Amino acid sequence: MSGTSPTGDELVSVLAALASPHRLRILAAVARQRTYVSELARQLHMNRPLLYMHLQKLEAAGLVTGELVTAPDGSSVKYVQAVPFTVALDLDAIALAAQNLTGSTPGAEQEK
Amino acid sequence: MSGTSPTGDELVSVLAALASPHRLRILAAVARQRTYVSELARQLHMNRPLLYMHLQKLEAAGLVTGELVTAPDGSSVKYVQAVPFTVALDLDAIALAAQNLTGSTPGAEQEK
DNA sequence: CTCCCCTGTCAGACTTGCCTGACAGGGGGC
DNA sequence: GCCCCCTGTCAGGCAAGTCTGACAGGGGAG
Numbered sequence: 001m002s003g004t005s006p007t008g009d010e011l012v013s014v015l016a017a018l019a020s021p022h023r024l025r026i027l028a029a030v031a032r033q034r035t036y037v038s039e040l041a042r043q044l045h046m047n048r049p050l051l052y053m054h055l056q057k058l059e060a061a062g063l064v065t066g067e068l069v070t071a072p073d074g075s076s077v078k079y080v081q082a083v084p085f086t087v088a089l090d091l092d093a094i095a096l097a098a099q100n101l102t103g104s105t106p107g108a109e110q111e112k
Numbered sequence: 113m114s115g116t117s118p119t120g121d122e123l124v125s126v127l128a129a130l131a132s133p134h135r136l137r138i139l140a141a142v143a144r145q146r147t148y149v150s151e152l153a154r155q156l157h158m159n160r161p162l163l164y165m166h167l168q169k170l171e172a173a174g175l176v177t178g179e180l181v182t183a184p185d186g187s188s189v190k191y192v193q194a195v196p197f198t199v200a201l202d203l204d205a206i207a208l209a210a211q212n213l214t215g216s217t218p219g220a221e222q223e224k
Numbered sequence: 225c226t227c228c229c230c231t232g233t234c235a236g237a238c239t240t241g242c243c244t245g246a247c248a249g250g251g252g253g254c
Numbered sequence: 255g256c257c258c259c260c261t262g263t264c265a266g267g268c269a270a271g272t273c274t275g276a277c278a279g280g281g282g283a284g
Contacts, residue, residue, distance in 0.1 A: 012131055018201070019127035021213050022272095024120060028210035031203045038230060050273055052232075068231080075281050078231065082203055089130070089199040091143045098140035101133050134242095150260060162243055164262075180261080187251050189260065 006087070008101035014087065017061035022046065023054050030064055031082040040080065055080060118199070120213035126199065129173035134158065135166050142176055143194040152192065167192060 006014065017023060025044055029035065037055070041048045058064040063083055070076040087093075118126065129135060137156055141147065149167070153160045170176045175195055182188040199205075 015127045015131035019131050024210045028207040031207055087201040095140040095143055098136045
């Protein structure tokens with residue numbers, strides 16, 4: 001879904017995921033280098049539970065992927081990675097997305 | 113601010129304004145035709161106070177402009193208009209925006 | 225055994241956003 | 255006078271998002 005036009009709902013969830021300073025910072029940090037959760041928490045000066053929440057929002061929106069790597073010795077570390085994407089946002093895209101929203105009431109009058 | 117790279121905060125507010133099915137629909141309807149508030153409320157089947165709130169969020173983000181037109185007879189009608197814009201959203205844009213956020217803690221370590 | 229680092233998850237407090245009905249007021253038509 | 259349309263704003267309730275400290279558990283090093 002990097003060049004394809006997403007459904008309205010997908011667009012909304014992506015935008016909602018992006019509309020947060022914390023998540024913007026997280027995404028930027030993760031895009032720069034592959035890191036694991038605790039390290040990321042230190043870099044960004046935020047509590048881990050909070051980071052977890054934001055991460056799972058980003059993951060739900062499909063913007064990052066988590067990978068729990070279990071080393072041969074048994075210790076596990078969760079690496080987080082940014083998923084490349086592109087969204088072109090303008091009035092036409094909005095108008096298009098607004099048409100395919102769940103609950104767009106297909107019977108509604110488009111033109112008065 | 114249609115081709116220029118917005119500050120991180122601006123980006124956040126725009127995305128937050130856009131991350132709502134209601135506001136997407138409002139923006140789409142307003143982009144299609146110039147309408148006034150009450151008429152818009154009827155088209156979208158939503159209460160006016162609710163519409164007002166969403167409109168002022170969109171206006172705060174700079175996505176729509178309101179214009180209170182007072183007819184020669186004294187009756188006034190508020191027309192709402194969409195403001196054209198374009199935002200290219202990808203990892204680079206995110207990384208860039210994350211750098212200029214208020215409270216980006218300029219003294220923080222960029223590279224570990 | 226003790227200390228440290230890691231991963232998850234939880235309940236609770238707090239803040240913000242969302243939505244509603246109701247109100248005040250301006251103006252026109254009958 | 256009454257009724258209809260328009261603009262605004264308000265308090266209040268409800269739902270959702272945000273953030274915190276604390277906990278349980280796995281594993282390694284001294």
